[in-house]
């Protein structure tokens with residue numbers, strides 16, 4: 001039997017869980033074994049092509065004659081080295097495997113679509129199919145999952161793995177490194193998955209029982225029953241008692257209306273939110289959707305959200321790739337991840353992806369109250385460039401008779417150079433503060449680095465000053481402004497955010513009850529209602 005061992009880390013998502021350890025594969029060692037980047041991108045591509053081929057062959061084996069014929073054509077195409085060679089040329093020029101494959105296949109598809117021969121033109125859809133199958137092998141394929149109810153232990157955890165895993169049977173996350181402000185921590189909080197980060201490396205075997213007391217940032221390997229009972233009894237005491245089913249607009253003690261909207265990271269979350277309990281969706285992240293290269297995936301998800309919301313607004317944020325989220329293998333060094341090509345910068349550098357998402361958004365906007373949020377805007381020209389993409393795509397869809405509507409296009413306020421100059425962004429229809437990033441950029445302290453977390457937190461007064469100034473500028477421009485960073489989920493920050501003038505807050509649905517009762521007990525200037533008496 002394993003010996004009891006207690007380890008202290010930092011709580012990134014509260015809660016208590018007990019379960020067997022699932023030890024993650026050591027990705028660092030694997031990554032080093034891959035050798036130089038260019039060779040590994042080429043290898044990744046060839047491996048993905050081999051996976052796609054195996055899938056197609058298996059599919060052809062169990063298909064009828066007609067379908068097998070179509071699949072055989074796709075198999076022939078994939079066996080032809082020409083496609084991989086076209087992508088490899090792009091890898092040599094610096095693209096990652098996914099991007100290289102996407103770009104090369106798109107060029108090829110565009111050529112086929114222009115072909116004079118009708119039969120050849122009809123084959124374009126097969127190439128689209130091949131493109132998507134290989135891409136999903138490269139990017140969208142779920143990573144190695146683990147048994148429900150177990151406790152993931154590793155250096156870090158991919159957001160997509162957290163999202164695809166079934167947490168209904170319990171379980172928790174322990175990261176040797178990691179940070180409270182990282183995306184994966186944010187997702188754990190929104191799913192109520194207990195998580196402890198920054199424990200440092202410790203030795204534990206697969207399958208050993210651990211207690212994760214994430215209320216205290218504590219991990220106990222091979223715990224005594226008594227320790228488990230004690231941790232569990234404290235959780236039951238801490239449960240919030242406020243009902244969560246109340247409207248999305250709440251009044252402060254002096255009668256000022258405050259809007260509370262949901263943040264959604266995965267459409268599956270909509271199933272557990274009552275639409276009448278929120279003022280719509282204030283932020284729908286799209287970077288965790290799975291196959292981001294597929295327009296129909298985007299469109300279906302947006303339609304689902306709009307149908308769920310009825311007349312209420314649904315604000316969809318365009319892909320905020322880069323940083324600590326999925327990157328497209330475009331070669332960003334780790335140190336550059338947050339300061340390099342991320343969000344709008346990457347979208348404008350990869351217009352094929354931006355256009356694909358714009359088309360899905362334009363089509364979906366015809367069916368509800370859709371707004372579009374642009375991530376990481378620094379200068380007005382970025383906003384103008386994306387608007388131009390929307391206008392061009394709307395015109396192109398219109399020529400094909402596809403029904404569209406131009407949505408309102410607003411921007412995240414998360415880069416200090418933009419946050420201080422909102423009056424320059426006249427073409428932004430609305431604004432939303434992204435304080436998770438604003439804090440890291442103001443403090444020059446990366447959000448995914450727990451060793452500088454104290455500095456990150458120390459940026460709060462600076463963040464609040466920038467917010468107060470931004471709210472005044474937006475009001476002078478008669479544009480709406482809200483907040484969708486994690487600060488809006490923390491009752492401690494609500495008084496200062498109200499005092500700064502914010503009236504629209506977006507948060508993970510499991511934070512609504514707490515924030516609702518906090519706001520109901522205060523005046524609009526942030527003072528507690530009791531203080532005035």
Ligand code: PEP
Nearest residue numbers: 414434435436437484485
């Ligand atoms: C933010 O930066 O505050 C934000 C809401 O966006 P994300 O956390 O996805 O970067």
Ligand code: MG
Nearest residue numbers: 414434436437
């Ligand atoms: Mg952000």
